[in-house]
Amino acid sequence: MxxxxxxxxxxxxxxxxxxxxxxxxxxxxxxxxxxxxxxxxxxxxxxxxxxxxxxxxxxxxxxGQGGSGIGVNAYLWRATLDTVSFMPLASADPFGGVVLTDWHSASNTPNERFKLNIYILDQALRADAIRVAAFRQLKNANNEWQAVEIDPKAVTDIENAILTKARQLRSESLTQ
Structure with a gap:
């Protein structure tokens, strides 16, 4: 012991x-x-x-490229939000450059709805700096939503609308 x-x-x-x-x-x-x-x-x-x-x-x-402390081009970011302002937002990440909308149905077409995923890929204000993924659904006979292929031209039109708005915002800021 x-x-x-x-x-x-x-x-x-x-x-x-x-x-x-x-x-x-x-x-x-x-x-x-x-x-x-x-x-x-x-x-x-x-x-x-x-x-x-x-x-x-x-x-x-x-x-000089429209940055304002966010991770993506500020003009593309603002233009994206302005362009899809009629749709409800599910998520918006200015540092990652991702805008996700929720499903949206127009009042005149209640059996059709759309959803957008928008990716801002660069600091530059260029055509390849933005990518849009669009989704479309229609109600079938059983009143269930069913995925339908979307026209690629519609996706291009959305990208062009965002780019046009971004260029407009940039030109407005340069004239002030």
């Missing part, structure tokens, strides 16, 4: 020794602030993850 207690004391001493050493280290804490030159570097970066990383308040390179 004495031997058992002796080994427990030895283990306790060995266990507290590192704690004592760590506590002694706090007696001489060293410098508490970064040198000024390191703070200057952080201020000049203007981003969280270095050049090209997440920025706050917009990036000077992006502002």
């Amino acid at each position: 004495k031997r058992f207690l002796s080994s427990i004391r030895t283990l306790a001493l060995i266990g507290t020794l590192p704690l004592l050493l760590i506590a002694c280290d706090s007696l001489n804490p060293g410098p508490t602030e970064l040198p000024n030159d390191r703070w200057d570097k952080l201020d000049k970066q203007q981003t969280v993850f270095g050049e090209g990383g997440l920025s706050f308040g917009g990036d000077q390179k992006r502002q």
Whole structure:
């Protein structure tokens, strides 16, 4: 029993020794602030993850392309929201450049409905910077919605309407 207690004391001493050493280290804490030159570097970066990383308040390179702190072209983003404003939005992510609408039926065609998924793919205001996926459904005889193929020209027309609105917004901002 004495031997058992002796080994427990030895283990306790060995266990507290590192704690004592760590506590002694706090007696001489060293410098508490970064040198000024390191703070200057952080201020000049203007981003969280270095050049090209997440920025706050917009990036000077992006502002010339219509950027306003969002991850996509601001003119395309605004034009997309304006163009599909008659449809209910399911989701809108300005950093990822994704706008998802909910199903919409026009009052004059209650047995037909549409849904759009719009992806803004670039910072530039170009035709290949936007992609639209459109879905159409019709009610069948059993009053159930059934998917129907949509005309590819209709998808192109939606993309062109967004691009036209984006160009109009850009030209308006340049004349002000």
